Amino acid sequence: MPHLTAPLSHVTVRAAWTGCAIAAGLAVVLAFGSAQAQTPARPAVEAAPQAVPGFWDPRRRPDRPDLSRLTVIRFLTETDYPPFNFTGPDGNPAGFNVDLARSLCDEIKVTCTIQMRRFETLVDAITSNRGDAIIASLAVTPQLRARLDFTDPYYRAPARFVSRRDAVMPEVRPEYLEGKKIGVIAGTSHEAYLKAMFTDAEIKSYANDDTLRLALRRSEVDFIFGDAIALAFWINGTDSGECCAFSGGPFVESRYFGEGIGIGVRKGNDLLRQSLNWALFRIWEKGRFTDLWLRYFSISPF
Secondary structure, eight states, X not given: OOSSSSOOOHHHHHHHHHHHHHHTTTOOOOOOOOSSOOOTTSTTSOOSOOOOOOOSOTTSOOOOOOGGGOOXXXXXXXXXXXXXXXXOTTSSEESHHHHHHHHHHHHHTOEEEEEEEOGGGHHHHHHTTSOSEEEEEEEOXXXXXXXXXXXXXXXXXXXXXXXXXXXXXXXXXXXXXXXXXXXXXXXXXXXXXHHHHOTTSEXXXXXXHHHHHHHHHTTSSSEEEEEHHXXXXXXXXXXXXXXXXXXXXXXXXXXXXXXOEEEEEETTOHHHHHHHHHHHHXXXXXXXXXXXXXXXXXXXOO
């Protein structure tokens, strides 16, 4: 996927999210699974309600900038990456990123527009002043920092282990997986992390998500390791056949899994960047970010 540090295809996420929606009767699901894995005593049941992850430190409250200097914010997002961005039934932009942008506009009390564009055109559109801010699950990387400035992360793309439901582990450490077979997509940051940290496990690399997940369903591997957001949708979707669940908690090492997902603005546009940071903190502090997160994510990737 072009947005996050670890590759994840639009088709994979879209199909998984659609499966979740069908399984839920196309309703919004508001219950989370546990961020820590289920206990072995009850492998088929999520252990406890999941707290929505917080990406802000309450001790680091950002200063309120001079919001009166903002007259309009032209948000740019992409066209087809559900549930983050997609075209709604009314033909208008919809999704987690779109609703977050609208919440930011409400908090700042400024007029905003939201335009959908192909993902590969977004950065050029900002640098040529055809928009003010990109909110499209854009991963913060050194390469992009050379072209854009970014807000603080508003979510991250952690890595997680998934096992069959009868073999869930509440905690995963390298020593716990000695001799275990772990499946992973070849050529990803997830594979690199396993090879560096889980040296006593047997790592089996696969070409794509379908073959990786099938290997777990067939018990050809003990665990699979990958992008937690995509895996959360798969676990809760019809394609998984309710076979599997998260084991252990999230892995978020920035060296392998990136700095997080931020809103990109033109270089030097400190007023807008600081205003968005202030508004993001306020939305989180008021609980609106939690409400929004629960609206779109039925199983937490964290």
